[in-house]
Amino acid sequence: MPAQMSDILPALLSPVTHAVAAVLAATHDVAGAIGLSPGSAGAWLLAILLLVVAVRTVLLPVTVHGVRSSHARAHAAPQLRQLRQRYAGNRDLDQLTAMRAEQKAIHAEHGVSGWSLAPALLQLPLFYALYRVVSDLTAGQSVGHAVGALDAGLVASASAASVAGLHLTSHLGATAASNPVAGLALVAVALGAAALSLLTQRWFVLPMVDVADLPEGMATVQRLMPWLGAVGVLAAAVFVPAGLVVYWFFNNAWTFAQQGLIWRFAPTPGSPAAARREATALEGAGS
Structure with missing residues (x-):
């Protein structure tokens, strides 16, 4: 039974894995088309970068929906705060049912959606799929077979390409033990990915969160999230292939830029970032 359970996830995500392999093969073709040697590390690094661009571009509508949802929740927050105050301490089942009905009506009025975390959740299968693809490259090289749309030649090319x-x-x-220079290079990439995650959360995400209505415990967790995320990246980098760490670096760089634009041009109403934007606008109008 445990063996059967362990086969369920790969089977369910097999279409995603094949799609990632197909996109990676296509982006590698693009790298070759612009003049990079198909077997070079540069071609495969560019292929991974273009894979990130393709994935995040597809997810842009979901990201926009998430921004709109956060704005909707911010607009609904005053009414929800009054609702909680009105029903504070009430344990009557009928009253609690009425409160939930009113809460649902407020959400509907402002268009609050529960899918604001969709971009992050949708990337989890992609991370797993890329992990499977990169892991299968090793097995594919040893037996000389294809990995999805990556034929045997591309598998051998991807496995052989290296930087230092x-x-x-x-x-x-294993890399740090056999080749300290390569190990340091991988540590540097992991540190870069972790730093991008940390700075994104501290500079652009936390300033768009209003913690005034959060319990102190939840507010503390919210403040710790940037550090927890960065530590999580570093811990995972110990176990996953370098190709996935490189993907995380490029993906986190995209997230850094994307969240910076949201922080600058579309901050959540009522948040410190929105207050900063309003103050900047008033200073500009005054001058």
Whole structure:
């Protein structure tokens, strides 16, 4: 039974894995078309970068929906605050049912959606799929078979390409033991990915969160999230292939830029970022 359960996830996500392999093969073709040697590390790094661009571009409508949802929740917040105050301490089942009905009506009035976390959730299958693709590259190289749309030649090319001895299929422990330079290179990429995650959360995400209505415990957790995310990236980098760490670096760079634009041009109403934007606008009008 455990073996059967372990086969369920790969089977369910097999279409996503094949799609990631197909897109990676296509982006590698693009890298070759612009003049990079197909077997070079530069071609495969560009292929991973273009994979990130393709994935995040597809997710842009979901991201826009998430921004609109956060704005809707902010507009609904005063009414929800009054609702909670009105029913504070009430334990009557009928009254609680009425409160939930009113809460639902307020959400509907402002268009509050529960899908604001969709961009992050939708990327989880993609991370797993890329992990499977990069992991299968090692097996594919050893037996000379294809990995989805990546034929045997592309598998051999991706597995052989390296920077300072660092391959897409390298793992930190074994690499650091056999090639300290390559190990340091992978550590640098992981640190870069973690730093981008930390700075995104601290500079652009936290300033768009109004913690005034949150319990102190939840507010504390909210403030710790940037550090927890960065530590999570570093911890995961110990176990996953280098190709996935590179993907995280490019993906986190995209997130950094994207959240910076949202923070600058569409901050959540009522948040410190929105207050900063309004103050800047008033200073500009006054001058």
